[in-house]
Amino acid sequence: GSVMKPFVYASAIDAGVYPYNQLYRAGQFDYTVDPGTGEIIRLENGAVTGYPTIKDALGKDFGVLSFEDGLANSSNIAICELLANYLDVKTYENYLDKFGFFKATDIPFVPETSGAKNMSDATSYLSTGFGQASSITVLQLMQAYSAIFNDGVMMKPYVVESIVDSATGQTINKFEPEAAGTPISADAANQTKDIMRQVFAPGFSGEKFAMEDVDLTGKTGTGERYDPETGTYDTSVFTSSIMAAAPADDPKIMVYWGMVSSNYINYSAEPFQVIMQQALIANSVNGGTSDSANEPYGQWESYEMPSLVNHSIDYANNKMADKHVNTVIIGDGSSIIDQFPKAGGTINSNDNVLLLTDGQSLTMPDLIGWTRKDLTALWQLSGLPIRQDGYGKVVWQSIPAGEPIQADTEIEVSLE
Structure with missing residues (x-):
């Protein structure tokens, strides 16, 4: 075939x-x-x-x-x-x-x-x-x-x-x-x-x-x-x-x-x-769906995603401290109002975990290495419009990481 x-x-x-x-x-x-x-x-x-x-x-x-x-x-x-x-x-x-x-x-x-x-x-x-x-x-x-x-x-x-x-x-x-x-x-x-x-x-x-x-x-x-x-x-x-x-x-x-x-x-x-x-x-091999700005964790480990909604950022950081994942905070608030993945879901080492806060100001995340799944999660949580071109992982983003953005800011990314 x-x-x-x-x-x-x-x-x-x-x-x-x-x-x-x-x-x-x-x-x-x-x-x-x-x-x-x-x-x-x-x-x-x-x-x-x-x-x-x-x-x-x-x-x-x-x-x-x-x-x-x-x-x-x-x-x-x-x-x-x-x-x-x-x-x-x-x-x-x-x-x-x-x-x-x-x-x-x-x-x-x-x-x-x-x-x-x-x-x-x-x-x-x-x-x-x-x-x-x-x-x-x-x-x-x-x-x-x-x-x-x-x-x-x-x-x-x-x-x-x-x-x-x-x-x-x-x-x-x-x-x-x-x-x-x-x-x-x-x-x-x-x-x-x-x-x-x-x-x-x-x-x-x-x-x-x-x-x-x-x-x-x-x-x-x-x-x-x-x-x-x-x-x-x-x-x-x-x-x-x-x-x-x-x-x-x-x-x-x-x-x-x-x-x-x-x-x-x-x-x-x-x-x-x-x-x-x-x-x-x-064989302790990571599936490779997420990259970190730091060296990726070398082992495959699975965890249950905790419930972090209505908790503080400090609480969330403490709950995620023993998990080898990439936690991305969206907004400058002090309390979490939504999360990806949802509580009870399975996450694996080097996955991206997105936490939306109650803040009014947004800064551009570092999307390099993200997959379409991660980008979809970001859009669903924040409402940020993201135009995607290509397949694989993000290799370019139109707005540099760390820059202030608005809720209606259009973001373009290229994946390879």
Whole structure:
């Protein structure tokens, strides 16, 4: 399924052919092949060529998109455009080989198959880019994604850390992390990783998987199941999956979750979210949704948010003193009249906690490193109009921190 799409982007970026700041027309892709050069040529919609029309999932027409939005919307047409007009079969096939697809990872204790590469014609080549025609294994997928999440260095998976003699305590065999290659540069990996962060933004394909306390990068996927007996794809049962890593800036945990079901639209994202959160907690990794002007606290800890409304600032500071969070006071009053999160909610280390006071004067908070969730909370508490551009974390604010502002002051921020 569509979890294959980031490898087209990574390949184009690494090969130096990615179309930055360019747009394409989504919806459907009708095409033919130049018999002399083998070049795939896109034609007007409805052209009859003998090649099957490729459409975006569920027949959606996203209109004109940037390629970055194309990935966030999981557009098949973005992949077709990249493979037809920027990459070529030989180049893309070489990258798939470098990523380790279609061959066993050869890890111990796990039986494997190698999958099947099918790029012998134009349709299969294009379809491989969005996760059809060819087949791969989950182990290959995990290994390949490790390069995107790990600065271009691909790590070989392993499932046993060590074998110890239960009688003597002697270590019989020990397995260590092992690099399996460098299919792309660190720069290409990080650019791809950053593009994938938008997948989880509101209105895009991975929105349901977004987590309040975790900054994710990754890709969702829906795939058709091939029936070898009929030689066709099943029209009633599909695969649904997600590959994600956190924290997005410097991934420490990656999770692949998937299922097979006829319900490929309205299923719950909670199983994935529980796995990701528990993996982060078990490894003492912070989810990365908030930054502090000081060095972030290095451990993941969860707390219950106390009730601070109708209490003094001193009281609030005392209640929050043992919690490694960033407490932001809004207004110059002495008593708290509203708070985010609400009492009883869960907060995690390095989260932003916003406390609105009964004061009349406001000063501009330092928004650098804030997420859209934090900005929404600030707007809901204070009523300050905030114009947001981009996705990720705030990297620029129109009004410097500490400056006096009014209740109707319009604030602009840029996120990356």
